[in-house]
Amino acid sequence: MKDESGILFVLSGPSGVGKGTVRQRLFEEQTELQYSISMTTRAMRPGEREGVDYFYRSNEEFEQMIANNELLEYAKYVNNYYGTPRAFVEETLAKGKDVFLEIEVQGALQVKNNFPQGVFIFLFPPSLEELKNRIVGRGTETEELVINRLKEARKEIEMMHAYDYVVVNDDVDKAVQRVKSIIQSEHLKRERVEKQYKRILEVE
Numbered sequence: 001m002k003d004e005s006g007i008l009f010v011l012s013g014p015s016g017v018g019k020g021t022v023r024q025r026l027f028e029e030q031t032e033l034q035y036s037i038s039m040t041t042r043a044m045r046p047g048e049r050e051g052v053d054y055f056y057r058s059n060e061e062f063e064q065m066i067a068n069n070e071l072l073e074y075a076k077y078v079n080n081y082y083g084t085p086r087a088f089v090e091e092t093l094a095k096g097k098d099v100f101l102e103i104e105v106q107g108a109l110q111v112k113n114n115f116p117q118g119v120f121i122f123l124f125p126p127s128l129e130e131l132k133n134r135i136v137g138r139g140t141e142t143e144e145l146v147i148n149r150l151k152e153a154r155k156e157i158e159m160m161h162a163y164d165y166v167v168v169n170d171d172v173d174k175a176v177q178r179v180k181s182i183i184q185s186e187h188l189k190r191e192r193v194e195k196q197y198k199r200i201l202e203v204e
């Protein structure tokens with residue numbers, strides 16, 4: 001049987017490792033990937049746009065979507081909800097196009113449970129010291145929050161064994177290249193499997 005559906009790629013990893021940065025750089029280049037825009041209850045930041053960066057919703061609207069099973073996964077992160085709209089992912093994959101999610105670790109594990117055929121990529125910091133520097137450097141957290149984030153990051157790093165690939169984000173360009181190689185090799189793998197099926201069918 002030929003599998004004509006697209007491939008679901010999930011990029012995840014601890015807070016501050018550079019998920020957003022790597023994803024943005026990846027999508028600056030020409031790519032066949034379809035980025036899944038998330039829902040969130042967090043406030044829109046200056047420069048962000050509805051339906052481009054996120055779909056911004058109230059708590060009530062978000063909880064209604066959870067109740068209606070409209071989200072493929074969701075998580076509460078720093079007191080805000082974040083979630084992936086299910087319909088876009090399912091419809092895009094069914095059209096044979098690849099979908100790319102950039103989400104935190106709790107959500108990625110939910111996707112893995114519901115969608116084990118996805119390709120799970122864990123972005124890894126060069127060191128915990130560098131992770132701390134990036135969280136502090138971003139300047140969005142108080143000192144107490146930085147300590148909490150680092151504690152959380154240690155736990156999240158233990159989850160990397162559930163992933164198919166681990167990519168070190170030492171240099172952004174290199175990390176993007178690594179992610180692109182993974183995408184390419186997953187396509188080649190798919191083609192090889194299809195060829196094998198074809199051969200088996202011809203023999204029969």
Ligand SMILES: Nc1nc2c(ncn2[C@@H]2O[C@H](COP(=O)(O)OP(=O)(O)O)[C@@H](O)[C@H]2O)c(=O)[nH]1
Nearest residue numbers: 019020038039074075082083084102103104107
């Ligand atoms: N589970 C889940 N996490 C998401 C989703 N969208 C974004 N995130 C994650 O939520 C976290 C916070 O994102 P954001 O508020 O944009 O702040 P950032 O820390 O500047 O990236 C990041 O780790 C994102 O990867 C989603 O749909 N589901």
Ligand SMILES: Nc1ncnc2c1ncn2[C@@H]1O[C@H](COP(=O)(O)OP(=O)(O)O)[C@@H](O)[C@H]1O
Nearest residue numbers: 015016017018019020021134138169170171172
């Ligand atoms: N390879 C890298 N080298 C140095 N700094 C980086 C790298 N990748 C990301 N950063 C910086 O680290 C901080 C956290 O990155 P961000 O993309 O917001 O992380 P995440 O989305 O995983 O929380 C940002 O200030 C970003 O500019």
